[in-house]
Amino acid sequence: MNARPSGRSLRARRPAWLASLAALLALACAPALSAQVVADRWGPNPPASAEGHRVDTLFWLITTMISASFVIVLLLLLIPVLRDRARPGHRASYDHGSSLHDKRFTAIVSVIVFIVLDASVLYITMRDLREVVWNIPRPGGNTYQVEVLAQQWAWNFRVPGPDGRFGTSDDIVTINALTLPVDRPAVFNLASKDVIHSFYVPDMRVKRDANPGAINQVWFQPAVTGNYDILCAELCGYAHYQMHGTLAVLPQAEFEAWQQEAGALALAAWDGNDSEANWAWEWKENTP
Amino acid sequence: MSGDHIHAEPTGFLRKHVFSVDHKVIAKQFMWFGLVWLLIGGVMAMMIRWQLANPGTPVPLLGKLLYPRGDGSVPPDGYNTLFTMHGTIMIFLGLTPLLIGCFGNFCIPLMIGARDMIFPLLNMLSFWTVVLGGLVGFYSLFVPLGAAEGGWTAYPTLSGNIGTPGSGETLWAIAVFLIGASSIMGGINYITTIVRLRAPGMTWGRLPLTIWGLFFTAILNVLFLPVIGSAMILMVLDRSFGTSFYVPATLNQTGGGDPILYQHLFWIFGHPEVYILILPAWGIISDLLSFFARKPAFAYRVTVGAMAAVTILSAVVYGHHMFTTGMTAMLGESFMLLTMIISVPGEILFFNWLHTLWRGNLRFTTPMLFSMGVIFVFGLGGLTGIYLATIGTDIYLHDTYFVVGHFHLTMAASSLFGAFAGTYFWFPKLFGRMMSEKLGKLHFWTTIIPLTIVFCTMFISGYAGMPRRYYNHTDLPFLRSIQHLNVITSVAAFFLGGAQLIFAFNFIRSRWWGAKAGVNPWQVGTLEWTTPSPPPHHNFDTIPTVVTGPHEYSHPALKDRDWLPQTENLPVA
Numbered sequence: 001m002n003a004r005p006s007g008r009s010l011r012a013r014r015p016a017w018l019a020s021l022a023a024l025l026a027l028a029c030a031p032a033l034s035a036q037v038v039a040d041r042w043g044p045n046p047p048a049s050a051e052g053h054r055v056d057t058l059f060w061l062i063t064t065m066i067s068a069s070f071v072i073v074l075l076l077l078l079i080p081v082l083r084d085r086a087r088p089g090h091r092a093s094y095d096h097g098s099s100l101h102d103k104r105f106t107a108i109v110s111v112i113v114f115i116v117l118d119a120s121v122l123y124i125t126m127r128d129l130r131e132v133v134w135n136i137p138r139p140g141g142n143t144y145q146v147e148v149l150a151q152q153w154a155w156n157f158r159v160p161g162p163d164g165r166f167g168t169s170d171d172i173v174t175i176n177a178l179t180l181p182v183d184r185p186a187v188f189n190l191a192s193k194d195v196i197h198s199f200y201v202p203d204m205r206v207k208r209d210a211n212p213g214a215i216n217q218v219w220f221q222p223a224v225t226g227n228y229d230i231l232c233a234e235l236c237g238y239a240h241y242q243m244h245g246t247l248a249v250l251p252q253a254e255f256e257a258w259q260q261e262a263g264a265l266a267l268a269a270w271d272g273n274d275s276e277a278n279w280a281w282e283w284k285e286n287t288p
Numbered sequence: 289m290s291g292d293h294i295h296a297e298p299t300g301f302l303r304k305h306v307f308s309v310d311h312k313v314i315a316k317q318f319m320w321f322g323l324v325w326l327l328i329g330g331v332m333a334m335m336i337r338w339q340l341a342n343p344g345t346p347v348p349l350l351g352k353l354l355y356p357r358g359d360g361s362v363p364p365d366g367y368n369t370l371f372t373m374h375g376t377i378m379i380f381l382g383l384t385p386l387l388i389g390c391f392g393n394f395c396i397p398l399m400i401g402a403r404d405m406i407f408p409l410l411n412m413l414s415f416w417t418v419v420l421g422g423l424v425g426f427y428s429l430f431v432p433l434g435a436a437e438g439g440w441t442a443y444p445t446l447s448g449n450i451g452t453p454g455s456g457e458t459l460w461a462i463a464v465f466l467i468g469a470s471s472i473m474g475g476i477n478y479i480t481t482i483v484r485l486r487a488p489g490m491t492w493g494r495l496p497l498t499i500w501g502l503f504f505t506a507i508l509n510v511l512f513l514p515v516i517g518s519a520m521i522l523m524v525l526d527r528s529f530g531t532s533f534y535v536p537a538t539l540n541q542t543g544g545g546d547p548i549l550y551q552h553l554f555w556i557f558g559h560p561e562v563y564i565l566i567l568p569a570w571g572i573i574s575d576l577l578s579f580f581a582r583k584p585a586f587a588y589r590v591t592v593g594a595m596a597a598v599t600i601l602s603a604v605v606y607g608h609h610m611f612t613t614g615m616t617a618m619l620g621e622s623f624m625l626l627t628m629i630i631s632v633p634g635e636i637l638f639f640n641w642l643h644t645l646w647r648g649n650l651r652f653t654t655p656m657l658f659s660m661g662v663i664f665v666f667g668l669g670g671l672t673g674i675y676l677a678t679i680g681t682d683i684y685l686h687d688t689y690f691v692v693g694h695f696h697l698t699m700a701a702s703s704l705f706g707a708f709a710g711t712y713f714w715f716p717k718l719f720g721r722m723m724s725e726k727l728g729k730l731h732f733w734t735t736i737i738p739l740t741i742v743f744c745t746m747f748i749s750g751y752a753g754m755p756r757r758y759y760n761h762t763d764l765p766f767l768r769s770i771q772h773l774n775v776i777t778s779v780a781a782f783f784l785g786g787a788q789l790i791f792a793f794n795f796i797r798s799r800w801w802g803a804k805a806g807v808n809p810w811q812v813g814t815l816e817w818t819t820p821s822p823p824p825h826h827n828f829d830t831i832p833t834v835v836t837g838p839h840e841y842s843h844p845a846l847k848d849r850d851w852l853p854q855t856e857n858l859p860v861a
Contacts, residue, residue, distance in 0.1 A: 042770055044753045058680045059751070066671035073638060073667045077660065080645040085652065086582070091850065092649040092842040097586035097640070106590060106639060113635045117674065118628040125680035126621065133679065134617040152451075194539070195446040196547060198612060198687060202753035202766070205684045209613050211547060212445055213536020216614040229764055233612075233687040233755050235439045237451055238364050241758035 035063050045203050048228060048249070050183075050221040051132045052205035058124055065117055136219050137185040144186045146178065150197035150210035152236055153243040161263030169270040170263040176245035178230065179262075180222050181255035187219040198234035201247060207233055222249040295408060297825040307416075309408035310825060311393045314415050316718060318389030319711075321415075322382050323795070325422065327788075329377035332370050334785045339367055341778030343760040364759045368437035369456075371757060373429065375440030376460065378700065379561070380467045381422050386707045387568045388471070388509070389415070392478050392502045394714060398816035398823060399496050401487025401832045406480045414473035421466030428459035436460035439757060441554060444534035444547045448526055458527045465520040468513040471564075475509030478502055487815070489834035494854065496814050496838040497585060498710075500592050501571020504599040508560045508567070511603070516557035519550055551613060555606035562699045563602040566666075567595060569706020570637060573659035575838065576709055577641055579812045580656035581648030582850050584839040586640045594633035594640075601630050611682050620679055627677040634670055638663065649842065649850070653810070654728030658709035661736050662702050668740070669697025672747065687757075690750025693743040701739055708735075708791070715798065716805030720822040723802060727794040734787035741780035749773040813853045814838050 039060075047053050084092070137143040147158040147166070157178045161170025180186050190199050190210040199218065200207040208218035230245035250258060298304045308314060331350070338347050339362045346352070351360025362370065393411065397404055405411045429435045434454030438447035447457055482503050486495075495503075522533040532543035534550045578585035585591065607615065607623030615623075641663055650656070672694045675681045685691060708731075715723045752770045754761060761767040761774060808817040813836075819828050832855045840852040845859035852858065 038748055039751065042748050042752050042773065044751065045766070055680060055684045058678065059675065059684075062674050062678065062681065066674060070667055070671055073642065073663065076642040077645070077663055080581075080642075080648060080650060081660075084581075084645070084648050084650050086649045090649050092581060092583035093647040094584065094842050094844055095586070095647070096584045096588065096839075097643055098589065102587060103590065106587065106636060109639055110632050110636055114628075114632050118631055121674060121678050122625065122628060125624070125678045128680045129617065129621065133683070191538075195451045196443055200687075200755065202684075207612050207683050207686055211536075211614065213538045213544075213546065214548070214614065229766060231753075231755055231764075234443070235368070235446065235757040237437070237446060238368070240368075241364070241755075241760050242763060244764060 029064070029067075035067065036060070047203065047205050048222060048224040048226065049204040049206070050223045051128075052203075052220070052223075054128045054132065055205040058121070058128065061124065062121060065121075069113075069117065136217050137187055139187070142184050144181060144184050146180075146186055146188045148188050148190045148199060148210060149193055150190065150199070150232070150236075151193040152195060153232070153239040155199075155230060155232075155243070155245040157245075161266055162259055163263075169272070170267045172259070172262045172266050174262075176230075177248070178245060179248045179250060179255065179258055181252050182222050182225050182249050183252070185219055185221045187217060190216040190218065195236050196234050197232045197236050197243070200231045200233035201228060202231065203228040204247075209234055222247075225249045225251055295404065307412060309404075309412045311397050311405045311408070311411060312718075312823065312827075314411050315390045315392075315394035317415055318385040318393060318418075319718070321419065321422070322384075322386030322390060323792075325377050325381035326383075326386070327792070329374050329382050330785055330788060332374040332377070334782065335362060336367070336370050336374060337778040337781040338362075339370075339759070340761065340774045343762055362759075365434060365437055367759045368439075368757070369429070369435040372436045372439050372442075372460070373425070376425065376436075376464070379440065379565070380464065381418070381425065383565050383700070383703050383707065384467070384471065385418060387565060387703055387710070388474065388502070388505055389418070391498070391568060391572065391707075391710050391714070392474060392506070394718060395496075395498055395816065396478055396481055396502060397485070398717070398819070398827060399499055399814050400482060400485060400490050401815045401828065401834065402481065402485035403827050403831075405477050406485055407477045410473050410477050414470045414477065417470035417473065418467055421463045421470060424459050424466060425463035428456040428463065431455045431459065441558070442523070443554075444523065444526065444550050445536075445539060447523065448535060450535070450539060458524055461520040461523045461527070465517050465524075468517045468520070471509045471513045472517075475506040475513070478506035479510065482506075487831050487834055490815075490854075491834075493589070494834055494837045496571075497574035497588070497591060497595075498568070498571040500595060501567045501569070501574070504571075504595055505564050505567045508564045508599060508602065512557045512560040512564075515553055516561075519553035519557070522553075523550070548613060551610055552606075555609045556603075558609065559606035560602045562695070563598060565699050565703040566706075567599065569662060569703045569709075570595060572706050572710045572713075573662045574637075574641065574644075575814070576655050576659040576713060577644045578839045578841065579810060580651045580653055580659070581645050582651065582841045583644060583648040584837075584841060586643035586646075588837065588839065590636060591640045594636040597633040598630060601626065601633070605630060608677055608682070611679050612686050624677060624679050628674075631670075631674065638667065652729075653712075654723070654725055654732060655709045655713035655810075657729060657732040658705045658712065661705045661732065662709070664736070665697055665705055665739070666702040668744070669694055669702060673698065684753075685750060687755055688750035689746040689754045689756055692756050693746030693750060696746075697743050701743065708732075711795075713810065714816075715795075716809050717816055717821050717823065719799050719802075720805055720820075721798050721800075721802030722805050722809060723798040724794050727790055731787060731790045731794065734790060735784060738780040738784040738787065742777050742784055745773050745777045745780070749777070811849070811851050813840055813851050815854055818853055818855060 139145055149156040154175050157174045159172050160166050161172055163170055190208055192210040192212040197210040198207055199210055204220045206218050206220050208216050226249055228247040230247050232240055232243035335347055344361050346360030435456035437452050438457060445451055525531040526534050532540045532545040534547050535545045537544035574585055574591055605627040607619055608627045611620055675685055676694060712723055712728050749770055754767060762771055805821045807820055815832055834854045835857050836854050838854055842850045
């Protein structure tokens with residue numbers, strides 16, 4: 001291959017390159033902003049959990065940066081399309097791009113792309129992961145534990161009754177309806193009776209698979225009272241699309257009233273011989 | 289070595305057209321086979337989109353025929369079968385035969401200056417194995433107790449007897465095994481042919497980038513198709529022979545298997561599979577952008593290095609498909625970091641493609657338009673991958689339409705655009721006739737516009753939280769409020785599907801009635817354009833001697849033309 005004698009043409013234009021890069025970054029705010037309009041119109045509801053905003057922040061950071069990147073790619077595509085189309089008397093420049101200057105230029109662009117696009121996102125998500133996602137609250141204290149047993153096609157929830165302990169006769173077992181106190185971290189211990197399901201609460205920005213034969217954990221802290229949808233996100237057969245539940249987040253006082261009432265009902269209906277109704281397992285402490 | 293005349297030209301019809309060992313005939317067989325399956329898979333996509341836009345209403349034209357027991361609407365289990373088979377067919381029976389089977393077989397011997405593949409009989413066996421796989425897969429739709437319904441990923445225990453009792457799922461696994469076996473045979477053949485049969489002077493540094501792309505794909509095929517093959521064997525054993533490799537002890541008293549084991553096996557194959565499909569397309573467009581920009585490919589060696597880096601990295605990032613499965617923090621963060629690193633070679637490829645066009649002399653032929661289309665489509669798809677590589681956002685977006693939009697733009701649309709570019713480009717060499725440029729350009733614009741709408745709308749609905757693989761999105765109020773996005777996607781998808789009829793018409797008409805192509809209609813320099821269109825049985829009268837690289841365009845000392853065959857020396861400036 002013939003190397004180009006020198007990289008003069010690019011080097012001479014470097015200030016122009018930098019100036020246009022800055023202009024492009026400014027320009028890229030336009031698609032990011034219009035995407036924000038899209039989100040307001042069609043996006044998810046605002047997060048209802050204490051840490052859900054982190055997902056949205058990261059989402060919009062990535063959106064801004066990839067919009068900038070895509071605008072740059074489109075412009076670099078558009079310029080030759082408009083300027084360099086084949087016409088009589090016009091000839092392409094004979095350039096193999098194999099000079100040292102070209103290689104250096106490629107390397108610099110790669111480093112910039114990795115730092116701007118990847119490293120910043122990595123840094124933020126690692127921080128979020130360690131502070132929130134992996135940082136599952138320990139049992140006890142303020143933590144509210146929930147056992148979730150998924151099945152085709154329903155969510156079984158089991159929460160402690162007024163005595164605050166699992167495996168006793170006042171355990172509250174519900175199907176497709178979950179009640180949580182606001183502003184207390186809730187830890188979900190997920191498993192499945194049959195096939196793999198995925199516990200998905202869009203408004204809380206969480207999702208975790210419920211696997212048969214293993215216990216998976218996920219947590220969030222409801223921050224806003226109200227009713228929210230629980231969906232199944234993993235294909236689980238015929239009625240996958242109908243596998244929803246409702247999550248009710250109540251103020252602490254109302255929640256305690258509900259717990260008393262539901263606990264009393266559970267106690268009245270308790271049948272020690274009904275093994276089908278008495279599923280429960282000892283989830284391990286601090287399972288990752 | 290490469291000068292040998294490997295086999296004599298057959299005379300009987302069967303030997304010549306059906307059980308041929310000639311790489312050019314096998315390439316055409318793969319092409320027709322792939323196109324027919326793309327049509328079937330495409331019709332399935334149309335039915336999926338019909339159901340999502342008008343849940344529970346009879347499918348026009350096909351409904352009564354396919355679902356005679358109901359009112360002609362798609363039932364929920366039928367819907368699961370549709371997207372399962374749509375994915376399987378498009379990946380294994382549509383794109384793989386077209387991109388790898390057809391272009392691999394056709395281009396490798398012709399572009400490296402060989403008379404045929406090194407193992408012609410294995411080549412024939414590879415084609416007939418994929419045909420068998422296709423037949424088994426098709427038959428699986430009509431068996432008692434139902435067809436495959438577990439998605440193309442077929443996660444146990446849903447794909448086990450607990451979730452899918454129908455023998456269709458077993459036949460599906462056997463079909464995937466057979467198709468994988470076919471790809472392994474092809475891969476061994478491609479690697480050996482490229483290593484052993486290059487014409488004199490065809491050094492590694494003079495190989496067209498198409499061949500480099502196919503070479504890396506063949507390596508991934510040989511390394512990772514055995515993994516999916518093993519996963520399928522275990523699945524068949526679980527389903528039909530009472531083992532429990534994937535069945536946990538809680539569901540089965542006899543053994544303690546693990547459904548997550550399958551997910552690891554599947555994605556160890558499944559992630560390289562994305563690159564198996566995209567690498568040939570990258571190779572093809574890296575060549576075509578240079579050919580039609582009339583300019584040398586920018587930084588050839590760096591492009592090859594970037595493709596090699598992607599090939600290696602593709603094997604160590606599969607865990608990003610399993611962030612919600614229940615990974616440890618250490619594994620999750622490692623897979624995230626490795627996945628992010630892929631963006632560097634990816635960015636270098638874009639940089640080189642754009643630089644190839646820069647100050648070129650661009651000829652906007654149909655192959656050129658589709659190659660530039662790959663830059664656009666893969667740009668959208670590749671950049672949106674960052675959301676899914678990042679665990680923080682992936683947890684929310686996983687298994688929503690965001691993922692569907694992302695992987696369709698990358699592995700489906702980009703590969704398909706590469707396949708279209710290749711089809712328009714090599715059609716004259718394959719069949720000796722030109723495809724209509726006018727219809728080709730119409731096909732390009734009527735494809736890329738609806739395609740962008742289809743998959744970008746999926747990004748919006750996915751961000752809103754719309755889960756994938758739902759039969760009906762109108763059950764929940766929050767999904768009902770974005771149902772109109774489904775309607776937009778579906779209408780655009782129907783335009784997209786309809787536009788492919790332009791291609792089918794152009795293909796069929798040009799095949800028999802197109803204008804005769806000369807030896808070198810595109811004025812390019814690679815070896816296949818030095819021999820007649822279509823090439824004779826033995827490809828080259830004399831094996832060419834290669835003296836220059838594949839991308840010598842617009843050399844200043846070339847006066848009457850701007851291209852140079854690989855068999856001619858560079859002029860003295």
